[in-house]
Amino acid sequence: MKPVSGVLLLFFVFSVLFSCTSYPVPENLKYNYSINGPLTDDVFQVIIYGKPSADSLTQLEQRESSFMSAKSMLKDECVNQIMTFYCKETGTVESLLTPEKISSLKTRFHEIASRAVVEQEYYLHDNSVVFVVRIYSTGLKSKILNN
Numbered sequence: 001m002k003p004v005s006g007v008l009l010l011f012f013v014f015s016v017l018f019s020c021t022s023y024p025v026p027e028n029l030k031y032n033y034s035i036n037g038p039l040t041d042d043v044f045q046v047i048i049y050g051k052p053s054a055d056s057l058t059q060l061e062q063r064e065s066s067f068m069s070a071k072s073m074l075k076d077e078c079v080n081q082i083m084t085f086y087c088k089e090t091g092t093v094e095s096l097l098t099p100e101k102i103s104s105l106k107t108r109f110h111e112i113a114s115r116a117v118v119e120q121e122y123y124l125h126d127n128s129v130v131f132v133v134r135i136y137s138t139g140l141k142s143k144i145l146n147n
Contacts, residue, residue, distance in 0.1 A: 023040070023042045023043050023136045023138075024040070025039050025040060025043055026039075026040070033047060033120060033130070033132045034047070035047075036081050036084075036085075037081070037085050038085065038140070038141045038144075039134075040141075041139060041140065041141045041142070042136060042137060042138055042139065042140050042141075043134055043135070043136055043140065044081075044082065044085075044112075044134065044135040044140055044141070044144070045132065045133065045134050045135075046077060046078045046081045046082075046116070046133040046134075046135070047130065047131070047132060047133070048070050048073065048074060048077050048130070048131040048133055049070065049128055049129070049130055049131075050066040050067060050068070050069035050070025050071070050073070050128060050129040050130075050131070051066055051069060051126075051128050052065040052066040052069075052126070052127050052128065053065040053069070056127075059127060062126075062127035063123055063127050063129065066123070066127055066128050066129040067121075067129050069129075070129050070130075070131050071131075074116060074118070074131065074133065075110065075113045075114070075116065078109075078112075078113035078116050078133060078135065079106055079109045079110055079113050082109040082112060082113065082144055083105060083106065083109060085144065086105065086109075086144055086145065089145055090145065109144070112135060112137070112140070112143065112144065113135065115135050115136065115137055116133050116134070116135050117133065117134055117135070117136070118131050118132070118133055119132045119133065119134045120132035
């Protein structure tokens with residue numbers, strides 16, 4: 001191997017290792033799929049339920065329908081849950097906020113929700129789907145709470 005190739009390979013390996021960020025979740029919260037809200041300062045979890053449409057007949061149709069339902073509301077539900085957390089933590093009632101403030105917050109929360117990742121997906125007995133969605137970002141909790 002030529003020295004230039006070795007140096008490039010070494011550079012690539014180090015850049016990959018140092019560019020990866022890990023967001024550890026405590027063991028007792030890692031598989032807790034009932035929490036809507038922050039798991040840590042860097043991880044926010046949202047649970048999304050999708051119901052099958054009434055005209056779905058087979059199990060496959062019901063599961064596809066519920067999956068598409070949950071997928072279509074993923075970002076909006078993340079924004080809603082972030083807004084709920086924000087209001088709870090700041091002692092604010094959403095209905096008392098000005099339309100401009102709500103718009104500003106939702107724009108900011110949409111940016112945060114764009115980082116949402118479906119960590120787990122499972123189906124219930126009625127073929128409804130449950131998405132366990134997590135948003136990872138350094139200092140996420142403070143990004144949500146600080147204007």
